[in-house]
Amino acid sequence: MYLHIGQNEIIPDKRIIGIFDLDKCSYEKRTRDYLAAAEQEGVVLDVSGALPKSFVVCDHPYHRQIVYLSQLNSVTLKNRAESKKPEF
Template sequence: MFLHLGKDYVIPLKDVIAIIDVESALKSEITKEFLEVAEEEDFIHDIAKEEIKSYVISEKVEKGKNNKYEIRKSKIYASNISSTTLFKRANFIDNIK
């Protein structure tokens, strides 16, 4: 299964670690600091190009040389789609009215 994040971006659901509402993120000092550091270290990929409504934290695991070790690549997507809509698309929430 895949999750459409907006624009032309789709990621595998198995790579999704968290979907965070931007308003909730900005209320928490720890989360705000985490996002600031992530932005400084170029982990945030802004696909919103407008008002950011949610962040999707993902991690892709790739095999290293000769399948001896794993390489983990983290990326945070800033999306203009609400966290509720992303949860629905991912089928994480059933029967929301």
């Protein structure tokens, strides 16, 4: 399955490590440090096209992790990810 995170960007859901609200998480120093380090490493992709509201951390075959900035709310992304899961 895949998750559309905005601006024609689709990622495999099996690679998703976490979906985070940028407003709530950016208050923490650890989160700011993590995002700054990811930016320095060049593994942050801004697919928001505007002001980002969330970020999605994914594993990647060529990098330790990759961070996508999305204009979609974290709750919207979470609901999209959960709606595609098969129910048993």
